[in-house]
Amino acid sequence: MIGSQHLTLTQAAQIGTYPGQAHFAIPDARETCWRCRFWDARSDREQHAVCLKAQRLTPGRRTQKVPWNARVCRYFEPKNQIAVR
Secondary structure, three states, X not given: OOOOOOOOOOOHHHHOOOOOOOXXXXXXXXXXXXXXXXEEOOOOOOOEEXXXXXXXXXXXXXXXXXXXXXXXXXXXXXXXOOOOO
16 A cells, blocks of 8 residues: 555545555545456456556556555546446
8 A cells, every 4th residue: 555654644545545546545435446447357356456547647657456455546437337538
C-alpha cells in the first residue's frame, strides 16, 4: 500500500491505495477492483491483476499488479457495462 508511518498528514485514500492503481482508492467504497472492467485477470483464480486504466495513463511504464480486494478508485467502471463517452 502507498503510505508510511513516516509521512505526515497521511489520508485514508493514500493508506488504502496500492501501487498499480490508476488513482487513489476511495476509502468508503463498497466495490473492489475485481469488479472493475479495467482489472485484467487472465483467469477467475488470479488474486492480483494489472489495472488497464493505469497502463493507459502511464504509457511505456510497467505497472504493478493490484490485489483483487483493493478498494476502487475514481476510474471504476463495473464489468459488463458499456461506457458512454
